[in-house]
Amino acid sequence: MNVKKRPLYKQLKQKLIQKIERGELKPGDVLPPERELAELFEMSRMTVRQAISELVNEYVLIRRHGSGTYVAEHKIPQGKKLKSFSEEMRLRGMLPGSKLCEKKIVLSPSANMAAELKSEGKLFILKRLRLADFEPMAIETSMLPINRFANLEKRNFENESLYEILEEEYNVKMTKAQQKIEVKMPTPQESELLDINYTIPVFHFKQVTFDQNDNIFEVAHSVYRGDRYEIETEIYR
Amino acid sequence: MNVKKRPLYKQLKQKLIQKIERGELKPGDVLPPERELAELFEMSRMTVRQAISELVNEYVLIRRHGSGTYVAEHKIPQGKKLKSFSEEMRLRGMLPGSKLCEKKIVLSPSANMAAELKSEGKLFILKRLRLADFEPMAIETSMLPINRFANLEKRNFENESLYEILEEEYNVKMTKAQQKIEVKMPTPQESELLDINYTIPVFHFKQVTFDQNDNIFEVAHSVYRGDRYEIETEIYR
DNA sequence: AAGTGGTCTAGACCACCGA
DNA sequence: CGGTGGTCTAGACCACTTC
Numbered sequence: 074m075n076v077k078k079r080p081l082y083k084q085l086k087q088k089l090i091q092k093i094e095r096g097e098l099k100p101g102d103v104l105p106p107e108r109e110l111a112e113l114f115e116m117s118r119m120t121v122r123q124a125i126s127e128l129v130n131e132y133v134l135i136r137r138h139g140s141g142t143y144v145a146e147h148k149i150p151q152g153k154k155l156k157s158f159s160e161e162m163r164l165r166g167m168l169p170g171s172k173l174c175e176k177k178i179v180l181s182p183s184a185n186m187a188a189e190l191k192s193e194g195k196l197f198i199l200k201r202l203r204l205a206d207f208e209p210m211a212i213e214t215s216m217l218p219i220n221r222f223a224n225l226e227k228r229n230f231e232n233e234s235l236y237e238i239l240e241e242e243y244n245v246k247m248t249k250a251q252q253k254i255e256v257k258m259p260t261p262q263e264s265e266l267l268d269i270n271y272t273i274p275v276f277h278f279k280q281v282t283f284d285q286n287d288n289i290f291e292v293a294h295s296v297y298r299g300d301r302y303e304i305e306t307e308i309y310r
Numbered sequence: 311m312n313v314k315k316r317p318l319y320k321q322l323k324q325k326l327i328q329k330i331e332r333g334e335l336k337p338g339d340v341l342p343p344e345r346e347l348a349e350l351f352e353m354s355r356m357t358v359r360q361a362i363s364e365l366v367n368e369y370v371l372i373r374r375h376g377s378g379t380y381v382a383e384h385k386i387p388q389g390k391k392l393k394s395f396s397e398e399m400r401l402r403g404m405l406p407g408s409k410l411c412e413k414k415i416v417l418s419p420s421a422n423m424a425a426e427l428k429s430e431g432k433l434f435i436l437k438r439l440r441l442a443d444f445e446p447m448a449i450e451t452s453m454l455p456i457n458r459f460a461n462l463e464k465r466n467f468e469n470e471s472l473y474e475i476l477e478e479e480y481n482v483k484m485t486k487a488q489q490k491i492e493v494k495m496p497t498p499q500e501s502e503l504l505d506i507n508y509t510i511p512v513f514h515f516k517q518v519t520f521d522q523n524d525n526i527f528e529v530a531h532s533v534y535r536g537d538r539y540e541i542e543t544e545i546y547r
Numbered sequence: 548a549a550g551t552g553g554t555c556t557a558g559a560c561c562a563c564c565g566a
Numbered sequence: 567c568g569g570t571g572g573t574c575t576a577g578a579c580c581a582c583t584t585c
Contacts, residue, residue, distance in 0.1 A: 080573060106551060117575045119356075122552090130367060138552050139582030155547045248547045256493040256511045256536035274493045274511030274536070285372070287383075299493035299511070306489050308392045317554060343570060354556045359571090375571050376563035 081116050085124040088114075093133065093144055094168060104134070104142040132164060155250050157236045158213060162205045170204035173230055174212070174266070178219055195219045197226055199235065202266055203295075209267045211297040217290060221245075245290055249283040254304070259296065267298050274299040318353050322361040325351075330370065330381055341371070341379040369546065392487050394473045395450060399442045407441035410467055411449070411503070415456055432456045434463055436472065439503055446504045448534040454527060458482075482527055486520040491541070496533065504535050511536040 092098045104110070107125070111118040125142055128134040135143045162169035177198050197219040203211040215235060217225065222243055239245040255277040264271045276297040284290045329335045341347070344362065348355040362379055365371040372380045399406040418433050434456040440448040452472060454462065459480055476482045492514040501508045512533050519528040 082573075108551090117577090119576090120574060123573085125552095136552065137583080139550080140584075141551060155545045246547070249544065251544050252542070254491075254541035254543070256513055258509065258511060272495065274495060276493055304489070304491035306491070308487050308489065319554080345570090354558090356557090357555060360554085362571095373571065374564085376569080377565075378570060 081114075082120050082123040082127075085110070085114055085116070085121065086127055089124065089128060090133065090163075094163075098144050100144050100146045100166070102144045104144070106141070131160065155247060157234055157247075158203050158211065159234050162210070165205075167205040168207070170207060171231055172202040172204065173200075174202055175200035176226060176230065178226055197222065199230060201230065205301070208301070209269075209298065210301055211295050212263060212266055214294045216292045221290065239290070245284045247282050247291075248285050249287070250280050253279045255279075256299070257296075263296055267296070269298055269300060276302060276304070318351075319357050319360040319364075322347070322351055322353070322358065323364055326361065326365060327370065335381050337381050337383045339381045341381070343378070392484060394471055395440050395448065396471050399447070402442075404442040405444070407444060408468055409439040409441065410437075411439055412437035413463060413467065415463055434459065436467060438467065442538070445538070446506075446535065447538055448532050449500060449503055451531045453529045458527065476527070482521045484519050484521065484528075488518050488520075490516045492516075493536070494533075500533055504533070506535055506537060513539060513541075 089098070089104075098104070104125075105113070107118050107121045110121045114121070125134055125136070129136055132145055135145050137143065156164070159169040175198065179196055179198055195218070197217045198214065199217070200212070200214045202209055203213050219225065222239070222245075225238070225243075228238060236247060239247075256274055257277050259267065259269065259271065259273065259275045261271065263275065264273070267275070269275075276295075276299060278293070278295040278297065280291075280293045280295070281289050282291040282293065326335070326341075335341070341362075342350070344355050344358045347358045351358070362371060362373070366373055369382055372382050374380065396406040412435065414435050416433055416435055432455070434454045435451065436454075437449070437451045439446055440450050456462065459476070459482075462475070462480075465475060473484060476484075493511055494514050496504065496506065496508065496510070496512045498508065500512065501510070504512070506512075512535060515530070515532040515534065517528075517530045517532070518526050519530065521527045
C-alpha cells in the first residue's frame with residue numbers, strides 16, 4: 074500500500090529534486106510536458122503544476138511559456154533569502170550532505186537562551202558536519218527547545234533535512250532569521266573537522282530563527298570554510 | 311467594456327492590495343473565507359487561491375490552516391540596507407572618518423570592467439582608509455567612470471562623503487548593490503594600513519553599485535578588519 | 548499548425564482549528 | 567461540531583513558442 078499521508082504534489086516535487094540530484098536532469102534540460110507528467114504519475118495536471126510551481130519559487134525550475142519547463146542554471150539570481158544549508162548548496166550547483174557529530178539533550182547553558190527558546194531548561198543540540206560535493210563545507214550546531222519538538226532526538230539526520238522535519242512533522246516553518254557574521258581563525262578542532270589548514274580563516278554565523286508565529290525556535294552557530302564559501306547578496310537603498 | 315486581458319486572479323490580487331493600502335484591511339485582520347471571496351468576485355475558489363497564494367509568497371498575507379487568512383503583521387521584508395560607510399558607522403554609534411590613500415585616473419585595467427562601467431577606458435580610482443572613532447576600520451577602493459563624473463578627481467574626500475557628492479553634484483543615487491563577501495588573511499600592506507597583526511583575518515567586500523536607472527556607476531573593493539567589524543543582517547523566507 | 552505552459556471551472560473530500 | 571484552509575480531479579479554452 075502506498076502511504077498516502079504525504080500530499081501527491083510533495084511526492085512529485087521530491088522525485089523531481091532527486092532526479093536533478095542524481096544527474097538524470099541537468100541544468101538547462103527540459104522536463105517532460107505537464108500533461109505527460111500527469112499521465113506518468115497518475116495525477117491531474119493541476120497537481121503537477123503545484124509541484125512545479127513550488128520548485129519554480131525555489132529557483133530550481135524555470136517555466137517558459139509556450140516552450141517548456143527547464144532545470145535552472147545555477148546562477149544564484151536571488152537576493153539573500155533565508156535558506157537551509159541543503160537548499161543553498163543546491164542553488165550553487167553542489168550536492169549537499171551531512172555527517173552527524175553530536176546529538177544530545179542538555180540543560181540550557183544560560184538562562185538567557187532558555188528564555189529565548191521558551192525551553193523550560195532542556196535543549197536539543199545537533200552538531201553536524203555539512204558537506205558539499207562530499208567535501209566539508211561547514212560545521213553547523215543547532216539548539217532547539219526539546220519540549221516543543223518531542224522525540225526529535227530519535228531522528229537520524231544523516232540524510233534528512235532538519236528544517237524539512239520541523240516543517241512536516243511539527244508544522245514549524247522558518248520565516249525569518251537574524252544573523253551576525255564574524256570572521257575568525259579556526260580552532261584546532263574546527264580546522265580538523267573542516268579538513269583545512271590552520272591558516273585558513275572561517276566565517277562564523279550566529280543565527281536565531283523565527284517561526285511563522287514569530288517565535289524563536291532555533292539558535293544556531295555555524296562555521297564555514299573561508300576557502301570554499303563566499304556570501305553573495307543584493308542590497309537595496 | 312471591461313478589458314479582460316488581465317487574468318482574474320491578478321485582478322483580485324490587486325483589489326486585495328488596494329484594500330490593504332487604503333486601510334480597509336489592517337495587519338492582523340482576517341480576510342473573508344476563500345469560498346466567500348469566490349462567490350463575491352464570481353470566480354472559482356481555485357482562482358481565489360491563486361491570488362492569495364501569490365500574496366502569501368510576497369509576505370503580504372498569512373494562511374492559517376483551519377483558522378483563516380490574515381493580513382501579515384510585519385512590513386516588507388528588508389534584509390540589510392544599502393548604506394554608505396559613514397551612515398553605517400553612525401548607526402553603530404561610532405564616529406566615521408577618512409584618510410586619503412590614493413586618488414588617480416587610470417586606463418581601465420580590464421575590458422570587462424570598462425564595459426560594466428561604460429567608462430570608455432578611463433577610470434577614477436579613490437582609495438581611502440576608513441576610520442571609526444579615529445581607529446582604522448576598513449580600506450575602501452572605489453572605481454568610477456570619469457567620463458560620467460567630470461572633475462570628480464578635484465574634490466578633497468577627506469571630510470566629504472563620496473555618495474553625497476555623487477548625489478548632489480551629479481544627480482546619481484545609489485539604489486542597489488551586489489556584493490560578494492569573502493574572508494581572507496590581510497596582505498602585509500593591508501595589515502599595516504589597518505594597524506592589525508598579520509594573524510587577524512579580514513572581510514573582503516566586492517561590490518557593484520547601481521544608480522536609479524539601473525546602470526552600474528561604481529565598482530568597489532573593501533577590506534574590513536575582522537576584529538572590529540561584524541555583519542548584522544535579517545533575512546526572510 | 549502543433550505543442551507548450553497559463554488560466555479557469557465546479558465540484559469533491561481531507562486536515563485542522565476553535566467554540 | 568461547523569467552518570476554515572489544503573489537496574485533488576477532469577476537463578476546458580487561451581497565449582505563447584516553435585516549426
